[in-house]
Amino acid sequence: MSPVVRLLAHRLGMSLIVLVGVSMLIFAIARIIPGDPARIALGPNATAEQVENLRQALHLDQSIVVQYGHFVADLLRGDLGVSLYTNRPVIVDIAQFLPATLELVLAAGIMMIGIGLPLGIISARYRGRWPDNLVRLVSLLGVSAPSFVWAVILMLLFAFFLPIFPIAGRISDIYSIEAVTGFLLIDTLIAGNVAAFSDAAWHIVLPAFALAVSGIGQAARLTRANMVETYDKPYIEMARSYGFPDRRIANRFAFRPSLIPALTIIGLDFAAMLGNAFLVEAVFAWPGLSRYGVAVILRKDLNAIVGTVLIISATFLIMNIIVDLLIAFINPRIRHSQRPA
Amino acid sequence: MRSIFTTVAAAALSATALSAVLPSDALAGGVLRLDEVAVGELDPGKASDYADSILMFNVYDTLVLPKQGGPGHVPHLAESWESDGNSYTFTLRTDVKFQSGNTMTADDVVFSFDRMKTLGQGLSYLFGIVESAEAVDANIVRFNLSQPSAAFVASLVRLPIVDKATVMANLGDGEGDMKDWGQAYLSANGAGTGAYKVTSHNPQEETVMEKNADYFLGVADAAPDTVRLRYGLEAATVRTLIAQGEHDISSQWLPPEVIKALAADGAQLLSESGTGAFYVKMNTTKPPMDDVNCRLALSKAFDYEAAIKMIAITDEISQGSPSTGGIPVGMFGANPADAILTRDMDAAKTHLAECQHSPDDFTLELSWIAEVPLEERFALLMQANFAELGIKSEIKKLPWALFSEQVSKPENTPHISQLFVTAVTGDPDTLLYGQYHSTAAGTWQSPEYLNDAEVDKHLDAGKTATDDAGREAAYAALNARLMEIAPSIYGYDRNSVFAASNRVRVPALSDPEKAFGLDGMGFSFRLMEMTE
Numbered sequence: 024m025s026p027v028v029r030l031l032a033h034r035l036g037m038s039l040i041v042l043v044g045v046s047m048l049i050f051a052i053a054r055i056i057p058g059d060p061a062r063i064a065l066g067p068n069a070t071a072e073q074v075e076n077l078r079q080a081l082h083l084d085q086s087i088v089v090q091y092g093h094f095v096a097d098l099l100r101g102d103l104g105v106s107l108y109t110n111r112p113v114i115v116d117i118a119q120f121l122p123a124t125l126e127l128v129l130a131a132g133i134m135m136i137g138i139g140l141p142l143g144i145i146s147a148r149y150r151g152r153w154p155d156n157l158v159r160l161v162s163l164l165g166v167s168a169p170s171f172v173w174a175v176i177l178m179l180l181f182a183f184f185l186p187i188f189p190i191a192g193r194i195s196d197i198y199s200i201e202a203v204t205g206f207l208l209i210d211t212l213i214a215g216n217v218a219a220f221s222d223a224a225w226h227i228v229l230p231a232f233a234l235a236v237s238g239i240g241q242a243a244r245l246t247r248a249n250m251v252e253t254y255d256k257p258y259i260e261m262a263r264s265y266g267f268p269d270r271r272i273a274n275r276f277a278f279r280p281s282l283i284p285a286l287t288i289i290g291l292d293f294a295a296m297l298g299n300a301f302l303v304e305a306v307f308a309w310p311g312l313s314r315y316g317v318a319v320i321l322r323k324d325l326n327a328i329v330g331t332v333l334i335i336s337a338t339f340l341i342m343n344i345i346v347d348l349l350i351a352f353i354n355p356r357i358r359h360s361q362r363p364a
Numbered sequence: 365m366r367s368i369f370t371t372v373a374a375a376a377l378s379a380t381a382l383s384a385v386l387p388s389d390a391l392a393g394g395v396l397r398l399d400e401v402a403v404g405e406l407d408p409g410k411a412s413d414y415a416d417s418i419l420m421f422n423v424y425d426t427l428v429l430p431k432q433g434g435p436g437h438v439p440h441l442a443e444s445w446e447s448d449g450n451s452y453t454f455t456l457r458t459d460v461k462f463q464s465g466n467t468m469t470a471d472d473v474v475f476s477f478d479r480m481k482t483l484g485q486g487l488s489y490l491f492g493i494v495e496s497a498e499a500v501d502a503n504i505v506r507f508n509l510s511q512p513s514a515a516f517v518a519s520l521v522r523l524p525i526v527d528k529a530t531v532m533a534n535l536g537d538g539e540g541d542m543k544d545w546g547q548a549y550l551s552a553n554g555a556g557t558g559a560y561k562v563t564s565h566n567p568q569e570e571t572v573m574e575k576n577a578d579y580f581l582g583v584a585d586a587a588p589d590t591v592r593l594r595y596g597l598e599a600a601t602v603r604t605l606i607a608q609g610e611h612d613i614s615s616q617w618l619p620p621e622v623i624k625a626l627a628a629d630g631a632q633l634l635s636e637s638g639t640g641a642f643y644v645k646m647n648t649t650k651p652p653m654d655d656v657n658c659r660l661a662l663s664k665a666f667d668y669e670a671a672i673k674m675i676a677i678t679d680e681i682s683q684g685s686p687s688t689g690g691i692p693v694g695m696f697g698a699n700p701a702d703a704i705l706t707r708d709m710d711a712a713k714t715h716l717a718e719c720q721h722s723p724d725d726f727t728l729e730l731s732w733i734a735e736v737p738l739e740e741r742f743a744l745l746m747q748a749n750f751a752e753l754g755i756k757s758e759i760k761k762l763p764w765a766l767f768s769e770q771v772s773k774p775e776n777t778p779h780i781s782q783l784f785v786t787a788v789t790g791d792p793d794t795l796l797y798g799q800y801h802s803t804a805a806g807t808w809q810s811p812e813y814l815n816d817a818e819v820d821k822h823l824d825a826g827k828t829a830t831d832d833a834g835r836e837a838a839y840a841a842l843n844a845r846l847m848e849i850a851p852s853i854y855g856y857d858r859n860s861v862f863a864a865s866n867r868v869r870v871p872a873l874s875d876p877e878k879a880f881g882l883d884g885m886g887f888s889f890r891l892m893e894m895t896e
Contacts, residue, residue, distance in 0.1 A: 058765020066412040070489045071807075077485075109403055109567040110410065110551045120568060175600055183604045190604050192569075196395065196592065305598050310569035314596070318403075318568070323765055 027351060034347055038340040042333065046098075049332045050091055053325050060323040064107035081325070094329065103333075104326030108319050113330040116315060121334060122205025123193060124300055124311035130231035131300075132293045135238035140285070142239070143246025147281075148273045150251055158243055165240025171302030174233035178306060181229060188229045191308035195222050230307040234300055238292045245288055249281030283350055290346030294339040394894055396588035396868060397605075398613035398887070399597045403567040407550040408524035409479050410486040412788075414616075417884030418593060419571060424524030424556030427454055427473070428517060430790050430885060433877040435696070435832075437517050441468065441525055441557065449512045449830070456503045460580045462527035463554060463561050470499035475528040477507070479545050487788055490519040512828050514835055518791035521882060527555040559583050559890035560591060570594040579890070586893040588868075602863075606631055612868050616860035619737075623677050626863040633681045634873035637859040638694035638881045640786030640795065642671075642684060644746070644853035647781075649774040649813045652721030659850040661719060662780075664712035665749045666853045668705050674741055677861055684856035690800075690846035692857040694881065695792045696826070697839020705854060709752065716753055728757035731778040735764050739782045742855070746780070771811040781811045784858060790882040792839050793827050800842075800851065812851040819845055869893040 061077035062069065082090050097104060103113035146158035182190040193207050194200065198219040203210050208227070211220035253259065254277055262272050300313035312331060319327035400415035411420045427442040439445070442454040460468040477497040480488045493516070495508045509516060526546075536548035549555075554562035557580065560573035573591045575583050597605070597615075599622050605611035606626055613634070614623070627633055644666070652658040668686060675683040685693070686704035693701045716723070730746055732739035743759045750757055760778060762770070770776040787795035798804045801823045802815040822842035829835040846852070860883075862873065871878040872886040880886055 056765070057763065058769055062768055063765055065485060069412075069485070070492075073484050073489065110405060110407065110547070111567065116567075119566065178600065178604060183607065186608060190608060190610060191597065191601050196397075305596065306601060308569070308594065308597050308601055310566060315568055318596070 027348065030347065030351055031344065034344045038337075038344065041340060042336060045336045046094075046329065046333055047091070049329050050094060051087065053323070053328045054087060054090075056320075056323055058323050060107060060325050063323050103330040106319065106324050106327040106330075108315075108322050108324040108327055113326050116327065117312065117330055117334055119202075119205065120310060120312040120315045123207075123309060124297060124304070124313050125338075126206045126208060127227065127231055127234065127300060127304070127309060127311060128293065128296045130227050131235035131238065131296055132289075134231055134235040135242055135289060135292065138235070139239040139242025139289075140246050140282075142243035143250065143285070144273055144278055146243060146247040147250035147254065147277065148269065150247075150254070155247075158247070162240035162243040162247075165236045166244070167240075168237075169302075170234050170237055170299065171306060173236045174230065174303045174306040177229050177233050189226050193223060193226055193309065194219060195226075198222060230303050230309055233306075234296055234303045238289065238296070241292060242285060242289055245285040246278075246281060249284055250277045253277045253281050279353065283354055286349060286353070287346055290342050290349075294342035297338050298335050394589035396591045396613070396889060396892065396894065397594065397611050398591070398615075399594040399602060399611070400615050401596060401617050403595055404565075404571050404593060405486075406552065406554065406562065406565055406571070407547060408486075408526060408556070409476075409483045409488070409545075409547075409550070411522075411524075412486045414884050415593070415595065416486075418887045419562075420524050421558075421885050421887065422560040422573060422591070422889050423554040423558040423562055424526070425460075425558055426522070426524055427456075427520045430518075430521060430880045430882045432872070432880055435694075435881070437521070441473075445517070450510075451506055451508050452516060453500070453504060453506045456505065457580065458503055460557050461578060462530065462557050463576055463578075464527050464530045465578075466527055466529050468525060468527075468557055469502045470505040471502075472525055472528045473497065473505045474499050475531070476523060476526045479526065479531075480523065482542070483545060483547070487522045490522055490789065490794065512830065514829050515789070515791045515793035515827055518789040519794070521789055521885075524556060526550070527557075530555040559587075559888075563590075568595060573889070575890075581890075583890045584893070586895075587890050588892060588894050591889050606863060606865055609865065609867075612865045613870070614863040616862055618863060620675060620677050620683060623861055623863045627678055627681075630866065631863045632866055632874075633677065634862040634864050634870050634886075635681060635859050636862075636873055636879065636883065636886045637685065637857065638692055638879070639790055639883050640784060640858040641687065641692045642742075642855035642858055643783050643785055643799070644742070644855055645781045645783060645811045646851060646853070647774065647777045647779055647811055647813060648815075648851055650777070650779055652719060652726050653779055655719045655721055656849055657715045657719040658721055661712045661715035661753060662746075662750060662755075663850045663853045664708045664715060665753050666855070667707045667745060667749050668856070669707065670745055671742065671855055674745070675738070675856070681861055682859060683861050684859050687854040687856045689843045690852065690854050691792060691796070691839060691843045695787070695795070695839070696832070696835045697792060697841075697843045699843060707749075712753055716755075723754045723756070726756075728755060728780060729760055729778040730757050730780045731760045731762050731767065732782055733764050733767055734761050736782075736784075742782055768808045771808055772806055774806070774813045777811045777813070782855075783809060783811075785809050786858070786883055788883070790880070792835075793823075796839075796842065797823050797827065800846065814849075814851045816845070816849060816851075819849075867894060867896040869895060 061074045061083065065073055065077060078084050082093050106113050106116050109116055142158045146155045149155045178190060181188045200207060200210050200214055200219055203213050207223040208220060211223050259272060259276055262276050298313060300311060301317040304311045304314040316331040319331060402413055402415045404415040404419045405411050406419055408420045408424050411417060425441050427440060428437040429440040431438050441457060441460055443457050445452055445454045456470060462468060474497045481491060493510050493513050495510050497505060497507050500506050531546035534546055534549035536544040538544035552565050559576050559579040561576050562571060563574050564572045571593045575589050599618050602611060602614050602618060603622050603626060606614060607629055646653040646659050648654055672682060672684060672686055688699035688703045691698040730743045732743045747757050747759060785795060785799060799809050800814050800819050802820050804810050805813045819842060822838050822845060825838035826835055826842060829838050870892050872880055872888060872891055
């Protein structure tokens with residue numbers, strides 16, 4: 024078995040165990056949150072009899088172990104139950120809302136890498152000079168304010184005072200695009216509607232940037248710190264003495280080793296954005312899973328809470344595996360450490 | 365390679381930049397855009413909150429409608445009705461078609477009633493006294509009640525009529541002949557006679573509706589062609605959207621300062637009143653609230669004028685009007701509008717002196733619902749007001765979920781709870797019975813745990829009186845009794861305020877003569893006019 028396959032199998036096995044643990048934990052925690060889910064779902068005007076009937080239908084009158092048994096049995100049939108928030112199967116909600124969040128997070132991730140890493144490289148390369156100081160100041164600003172603050176600031180600046188970008192939503196009302204993948208940028212292309220694609224792309228810029236600002240700052244700071252450390256290594260000195268151009272030293276010899284810790288953090292940030300996007304989604308009226316997750320927690324919608332957390336956890340684990348594989352690809356020492364003794 | 369990448373990037377940028385100059389509301393003429401905080405429940409058998417009501421009143425119709433500009437009801441899907449006390453017989457119109465093209469008959473009415481009772485959700489409890497509904501013939505339907513109820517006709521505004529044939533053709537998984545009673549289908553599709561058809565429904569984003577050209581009453585050309593009811597927009601987003609001309613009517617839940625800012629920018633303010641009030645509820649089982657004099661002392665010490673100032677939006681419009689008693693102005697039994705409650709510290713001190721509990725012996729628990737930040741301001745106001753009487757208090761923030769659980773036991777219920785209560789049918793019975801009847805104690809709306817035989821007597825009389833005069837007398841006596849024993853402080857009569865752009869006219873929310881006196885019915889889109 025090749026080292027990479029061994030690494031993958033190991034990580035998948037561990038992920039499965041983690042997912043089972045998460046499901047048990049969230050199942051228990053969701054039931055500890057104060058409040059009766061049946062009462063919340065039926066609204067303040069429901070009678071005691073109505074509430075009791077719903078409690079029985081949800082098995083809430085049984086022990087938590089029996090409830091978990093019902094949950095696992097349903098899960099094995101691919102049924103996550105019905106959401107009390109939307110009155111639809113949780114799996115339908117997730118299928119509808121997850122692509123919107125994934126699309127947003129992917130766009131934010133691309134911005135994080137596409138802007139953060141180059142900023143870090145520039146900062147390290149011009150260490151101590153004005154480009155470095157400027158990047159460090161901007162990075163500090165980025166990491167020191169939460170994404171929802173950026174969301175409001177960006178909306179005010181670029182949608183209200185300077186109406187360049189749209190204020191809310193994924194696409195303008197004038198377009199009606201059939202959902203094939205749920206990813207609007209892809210669905211508009213499938214529909215062959217370039218104007219709708221442009222419109223959807225324009226809509227995603229502000230929310231994705233608001234979500235990415237903190238990650239961009241973090242990526243730039245990490246890349247800079249690691250590269251600065253690498254610049255002090257003897258092999259960089261040797262490259263300089265051989266007369267390699269600064270740009271080549273930065274991009275080829277200093278950047279690659281510095282990428283590993285940055286990549287780990289970026290991978291985790293990327294996955295964390297799935298759960299943290301709710302305020303950005305709320306500000307930009309982005310109908311995503313993150314916003315759905317918060318709404319169902321506030322309404323103590325047990326099935327939807329468990330379903331959403333499981334999906335976000337699974338995405339987190341998948342991102343971890345991808346990052347591990349990428350690092351193994353970049354760093355041969357890690358790849359070869361997977362060989363059997 | 366690099367040149368290809370550059371070309372593609374430039375093309376993409378140009379395309380996106382081009383889209384930026386396209387007006388996003390290029391087709392906004394005839395499109396009405398509004399928002400609500402909660403997810404809209406499309407299934408009319410489960411509808412209960414404001415967003416649900418807006419959907420229900422537009423996609424479905426009911427046998428009767430509240431009379432505009434005053435109390436009472438008028439026929440709608442029904443042509444007429446008669447009652448012999450325990451039964452009500454309705455003659456239906458014969459010219460009504462569902463959006464599917466099916467003709468509405470008495471069978472559909474019976475089916476809608478049976479479905480609502482069987483599901484047991486939403487506002488189905490309103491029909492607890494109805495034993496059965498039967499189709500006498502194709503156009504006559506009879507409801508058999510277990511006891512006479514003056515509130516029954518009013519409750520019919522919450523019985524939307526569903527297309528039986530469409531539902532039966534779309535039954536989902538479930539047990540028995542009726543399977544899921546069409547719940548899965550009706551949670552995503554409309555099956556009514558209403559003036560608007562559902563064209564798409566995303567519970568977290570928006571419901572899109574379009575005008576039903578075959579509506580039995582017709583729909584004016586000026587009414588919106590398309591309606592987009594958006595869900596869960598943030599206050600900052602709504603503020604920006606309306607200011608940029610990309611939104612038409614806000615929800616009532618915007619903070620007063622945002623509504624005020626929008627009004628200053630030229631937005632019109634719409635309002636809906638007469639169906640509910642803000643109540644400060646006192647747990648009558650817990651010392652010192654078990655002593656009527658202590659309760660009266662607190663109600664006299666409450667600064668009603670300051671409370672009104674706290675919710676004022678402009679000099680003319682406020683989110684509430686001064687309270688005159690336990691029943692909002694406009695309902696049976698209400699005191700005259702000019703008989704407003706005022707603060708009276710001398711009377712408060714007199715009552716406190718007669719109370720068997722000394723202020724030194726207790727600390728009041730002033731709770732507020734975490735999801736309603738305005739209530740924290742009222743808690744602080746009360747703390748200051750009561751401190752002038754020498755009464756100590758501590759403020760306690762309670763999430764709704766925890767509050768509704770705590771009030772199920774009197775010993776866990778705080779001394780003071782703050783609640784907005786609304787009559788779901790516009791009838792005082794649905795506002796007051798659940799709050800003050802002894803058999804209804806211990807729910808979210810009755811944390812007073814009131815047990816007063818005289819109050820029960822008046823409530824029962826109001827429910828069963830057969831004429832308006834009898835109901836007026838019963839509720840007036842109830843109001844007097846509620847003032848006498850003060851289970852609550854009657855903070856103010858609620859007035860829901862909506863900020864709106866000037867491209868829409870909404871007579872039902874701006875002209876008292878056109879108002880319905882029922883939450884959400886002012887949003888009947890067929891009665892609105894788009895001015896652009």
